[in-house]
Amino acid sequence: MKILFLHQNFPGQFLYLAPEMARRGHDVLALTDSNNSRQSTVKTARYKHDGMKIDPAQTRLGRNYTTMSDRGVTVARVCQKMREQGYYPDVIFGHSGWGETLYLKEIWPKAKLIVYAEFYYMGSGADVGFDTEFTPYGLDQQLIAVGRAAHLGQALIHADAGLSPTAWQASTYPASVRGMLKVIHDGVNSEVMIPNPQATVQLPNGQVVRAGDEVLTFVNRNLEPYRGYHIFMRALPEIMAARPNAQVVIVGGDEVSYGSAPKGAKGWKELILSEVRDKLDMSRVHFMGKVAYPVFVNIMQVSRAHAYLTYPFVLSWSMLESMAAGCLVVGSKTSPVEEVLTHGKTGLLVDFFDVKGWSETLIEALANPEKYQPIREAARQFAVENYDLKTVCLPRLVEFVESFGPPKT
Structure with missing residues (x-):
């Protein structure tokens, strides 16, 4: 099947998964920001995102959504051109953190969309308000945090499923959408990370x-x-x-x-x-x-x-x-x-x-x-x-992504 990976800093969390899907015979393409200099063995396309000038005084709580949705528009326009050139993915898997996946269902409505749901900002119970030594905490900070999560909620609601690396990170999402999330870690290469008395x-x-x-x-x-x-x-x-x-x-x-x-x-x-x-x-x-x-x-x-x-x-x-x-x-x-x-x-x-x-x-x-x-x-x-990459996490990730593809004959 055709799989499109999206991450402004690709490979990011798809470091092992994307090459493995290509190795298994899938048609894999990655789309990333043109400023990203990281290399990958996966075929990669790039989009140029200049961003928009934002007046903090005008946008206030909407600042984060404005920034992320603007990137989403850039990506959607590039994907529209890809569609016009005949590219139709079966599965799209993108990180939701920067707004890149927000409008892809408008471009490819039949494609299955998976978002990497890494973390959902909250007004309390997580990072905000945890350590007040350097950052004041009050109603304003709570509202700002909740506002920062707007695009993350939209991204998941418009997707077919989400994936979180840990159960606690999945728990930061609202209960109403938590059932959409699968918990699978990216994996640790325990063949490289080994005790070595000669190190x-x-x-x-x-x-x-x-x-x-x-x-x-x-x-x-x-x-x-x-x-x-x-x-x-x-x-x-x-x-x-x-x-x-x-x-x-x-x-x-x-x-x-x-x-x-x-x-x-x-x-x-x-x-x-x-x-x-x-x-x-x-x-x-x-x-x-x-x-x-x-x-x-x-x-x-x-x-x-x-x-x-x-x-x-x-x-x-x-x-x-x-x-x-x-x-x-x-x-x-x-x-x-x-x-x-x-x-x-x-x-x-x-x-x-x-x-x-x-x-x-x-x-x-x-x-x-x-x-x-x-x-x-x-x-x-x-x-x-x-959490072993090869025996635990990567097989589960592969099974998860392939479950969204066309039925096997």
Whole structure:
């Protein structure tokens, strides 16, 4: 069958699924933004979206919908030309986050439309209002959050089905549409993310750390409050004082993935670091920036203790990947983490805001690696049994997508 994948940053969540569908003999095409430089083995078409000038004072709560629906119009016009040239997909699978799927039923009404339903913004009960240190919380913030979800609801209502990677993320959608959602994770390549006692990582200062060394890790796409960077850094002085041989390896950029940029500062990295810099031995704190995937794998393999924090929000791929690599994960006691990590069995949980608790738990984890070896092994087993790419998630994803195609004869 003909399958069209849509993602402004393709391959995105379709990294493994799209090539697998092509391998299985389907006619696969991806449509992505012309500014996207990521490469894929899948045949890819591009659309050019310049966006529209938006007056914040005029649009207010409609700003997000205006932005997303404008992209949806751009995509619809490109798809209209594709239809005029004779292209008719059987199945369309697109991420709903940027409005790309909003009007595709108008172009191809007979095609089955699946949306990747990653997260539904809410006025309370998730990320908004969770951490008020940097963002005020009141009625205005609640209404803004609800307004941000308008295009997500429309996208799902107009689709034939939706897919969410975790049960908690699916639960953020209104009960009236939750029955449209299937929960299947993108999958973790546990043949790559494996424990490796020979792993090494060269740090920016030239020092090399190895599996078995006292290494504390923290990894995120960008260093920001949504992923608990501020809590982790505030816990570091006590950790480093108690563990004078520990090396701290921090991965992440200095941009903003989620939430807002700090006021009056270049980025969250330096703003939070400035709070604690004088209390740290900076020769043992290693900021790696954004790293290539093989380097990330090695970092997980040398980690003695790995801290992962998140607001009640989208679960990072790195969380499950670290478990597959056999890390001892110390995670925040927030809903996305609690879905995949059980305290004392597959990892350790600490209240997100408990800086003292983070220090004490990570000190203990660094001091007694043998004690926590069974937990590391159980974490990997859990990840492989429930989230392995090739044996669990990819087969389920393939079956899900193929179920929308023409009946087999």
